[in-house]
Amino acid sequence: MTQQDMVPPELQRNVLITPVDWIYNLGRAGSVWPTMFGLACCAFEMIVTLTSRYDLARFGMEFMRASPRQTELMIISGTVTKKMAPQVVRLYDQMPEPKYVLAMGACAISGGPFKDGYNVVPGIDKYLPVDVYVPGCPPRPESLLDGVFKLHQKMRNETIRTSPWYRKGVERELPVPEYGPQGLVLPKGEKSA
Amino acid sequence: MSTRDLFDTLTAKLPQFELEYLEGKDPAILVRAEHLLGLALYLRDEGGYDYCASITGVDYEDRFEVVYHLCSMKEQGPPVVLKVHAPRENPEVPSVVAIWSGADWQEREVWDLMGVRFSGHPNLKRILMWEGFEGHPLRKDYPGPVDEYTFS
Numbered sequence: 001m002t003q004q005d006m007v008p009p010e011l012q013r014n015v016l017i018t019p020v021d022w023i024y025n026l027g028r029a030g031s032v033w034p035t036m037f038g039l040a041c042c043a044f045e046m047i048v049t050l051t052s053r054y055d056l057a058r059f060g061m062e063f064m065r066a067s068p069r070q071t072e073l074m075i076i077s078g079t080v081t082k083k084m085a086p087q088v089v090r091l092y093d094q095m096p097e098p099k100y101v102l103a104m105g106a107c108a109i110s111g112g113p114f115k116d117g118y119n120v121v122p123g124i125d126k127y128l129p130v131d132v133y134v135p136g137c138p139p140r141p142e143s144l145l146d147g148v149f150k151l152h153q154k155m156r157n158e159t160i161r162t163s164p165w166y167r168k169g170v171e172r173e174l175p176v177p178e179y180g181p182q183g184l185v186l187p188k189g190e191k192s193a
Numbered sequence: 194m195s196t197r198d199l200f201d202t203l204t205a206k207l208p209q210f211e212l213e214y215l216e217g218k219d220p221a222i223l224v225r226a227e228h229l230l231g232l233a234l235y236l237r238d239e240g241g242y243d244y245c246a247s248i249t250g251v252d253y254e255d256r257f258e259v260v261y262h263l264c265s266m267k268e269q270g271p272p273v274v275l276k277v278h279a280p281r282e283n284p285e286v287p288s289v290v291a292i293w294s295g296a297d298w299q300e301r302e303v304w305d306l307m308g309v310r311f312s313g314h315p316n317l318k319r320i321l322m323w324e325g326f327e328g329h330p331l332r333k334d335y336p337g338p339v340d341e342y343t344f345s
Contacts (some may be wrong), residue, residue, distance in 0.1 A: 126344055127343050181327040182338055
């Protein structure tokens with residue numbers, strides 16, 4: 001069956017037929033709202049990316065929402081200290097599906113120069129599933145923009161048939177780490193994967 | 194006034210304090226822990242050093258050292274550096290919070306990370322690490338953190 005047969009003749013010049021994935025993902029990728037929080041010096045590069053010179057608003061991201069419940073992208077902009085890690089995971093749990101994580105800078109990716117320290121999480125991917133890694137110390141705004149484009153690419157290639165967040169009964173809440181006597185511990189009953 | 198001049202003045206006026214002059218790029222005055230409060234009070238009231246800019250702990254593996262940087266808000270001149278030694282086992286140094294109240298959080302930081310106890314401190318508890326944390330992570334013999342991860 002062709003488009004000619006499905007659409008009545010009077011509508012044929014006005015209707016576009018397309019996969020629902022394509023139009024749905026286009027809408028999602030065109031308005032990714034990030035959470036508004038910065039963790040360290042990378043936050044300043046993130047703020048500069050929002051200003052008129054780089055203008056993240058061109059891609060529908062002008063809103064840094066102050067509430068995680070209105071966002072779908074979490075930019076981990078900087079060093080995640082062990083004291084901050086439980087709050088970051090708690091914010092992630094409060095974000096609605098679908099949600100994405102962008103690790104920005106060496107510290108968020110691996111702990112950076114503080115990797116062996118007593119106070120820094122060696123990479124936020126120890127506690128959150130990271131979608132895009134943007135290396136740099138700190139990454140320039142162009143790098144962050146490129147990371148955002150990579151995320152857009154990822155979103156456009158998803159299909160609602162297989163996306164875990166689109167199914168019923170899928171539990172995606174992550175355990176919030178707690179302060180222990182020698183470092184961060186997972187709550188009782190949660191085992192590390 | 195250079196540290197050398199100050200040291201000469203102090204030894205002339207306060208011979209009972211058994212001060213020691215430490216030569217180096219940044220000369221310092223070594224004082225015994227039991228004489229720290231008397232010297233600090235003299236430096237604040239007579240020497241004009243009304244501002245304790247920083248308190249630092251150093252782990253030399255056989256001893257701890259607490260370093261004080263004192264400045265004057267009234268007169269120009271370089272800061273004077275005081276050093277106090279504390280034993281490796283159960284290190285304890287008198288608190289100078291009663292003399293410079295700005296020393297409060299700095300002494301708490303040295304206690305938190307280095308484990309030097311400041312006797313007489315009004316509120317000596319951890320300031321950077323969380324309550325319930327064990328050990329002092331900037332000591333040379335700190336074994337290192339043990340973490341549990343969701344994804345390893």
